[in-house]
């Protein structure tokens with residue numbers, strides 16, 4: 175890894191869904207607008223800045239939003255329209271860097287390292303980017319520029335709305351020091367409470383804390399946090415196009431003759447893929463099942479059978495992926511004994527679950543999304559072992575090499 179400072183830009187549209195509605199409906203401008211939760215039982219997908227004054231934020235139950243601001247205007251929201259705007263904005267991002275990593279529909283990292291000669295200095299490139307997005311879409315974009323991802327993201331957040339904030343390499347420590355530790359990625363309520371008990375409130379406190387103390391309180395995770403607090407964040411910008419699909423597969427120790435015996439491994443693969451998708455805030459339209467038949471072709475080769483389908487709506491839900499995979503499996507004829515089964519999800523797109531999945535979908539989907547979030551939380555705490563499905567003890571033999579997206583850290 176190179177040690178020369180990088181130039182990372184974090185770009186984030188301001189109050190995206192609400193801003194699109196205010197753009198298209200002039201009567202909403204200057205008013206507290208809440209997107210999603212119009213039926214009264216959902217959650218807020220997005221709130222205009224006028225609504226945020228009342229403490230309304232995304233993922234808040236809509237009854238609570240209504241209580242805080244009875245005259246707020248609730249708008250149902252239009253995902254097709256937001257997707258279209260998102261594509262236009264990402265097309266502009268792509269002109270500024272070959273390395274664009276989408277975090278959600280309205281947010282991305284751009285690695286501008288080494289593009290200075292091409293684009294002028296990073297600050298003027300960022301100003302042109304902001305102007306171009308506004309001219310093309312009428313939406314405002316806030317930008318943070320820093321040598322590492324985490325700092326760039328915090329900087330864009332502090333610049334909002336419609337702002338630009340630059341943190342030079344030698345300013346990182348001073349920039350981070352006064353901020354609350356909760357600003358650091360991965361610091362949730364539990365870690366915050368433990369740090370609080372140690373008298374650590376700000377990122378500066380954390381940066382100065384002895385490793386031994388952090389290790390005792392939070393294990394290796396605590397030491398890693400202190401590194402982030404000092405602005406040591408080596409994570410690179412990872413372009414989305416590197417991950418065209420997320421897959422899992424396993425080779426059986428003994429060939430499997432019964433079609434029904436593949437249900438458990440398929441469920442396990444689907445759950446693992448779904449977890450990685452949610453971690454990366456992605457969802458996929460395509461589902462593929464891959465089978466390696468047990469009949470040898472010679473020289474260690476076996477016939478491969480693949481079947482694919484497209485879902486009407488992109489998903490990050492293990493149950494939906496498993497159902498699609500099993501329907502594909504049912505279509506495989508003639509049936510032969512199997513030595514390997516794999517599942518993959520393709521046609522990936524950013525999926526800001528907190529914003530869109532919850533607010534703009536029905537109660538069943540909302541229940542599943544909450545369940546998935548709970549499963550993800552357990553998985554983060556205990557790792558893979560605790561979540562194995564019943565008797566479906568899938569041995570991950572001959573699995574993908576290297577680090578998978580969504581399973582880092």
Ligand SMILES: [Mg+2]
Nearest residue numbers: 186187188280
């Ligand atoms: Mg945003």
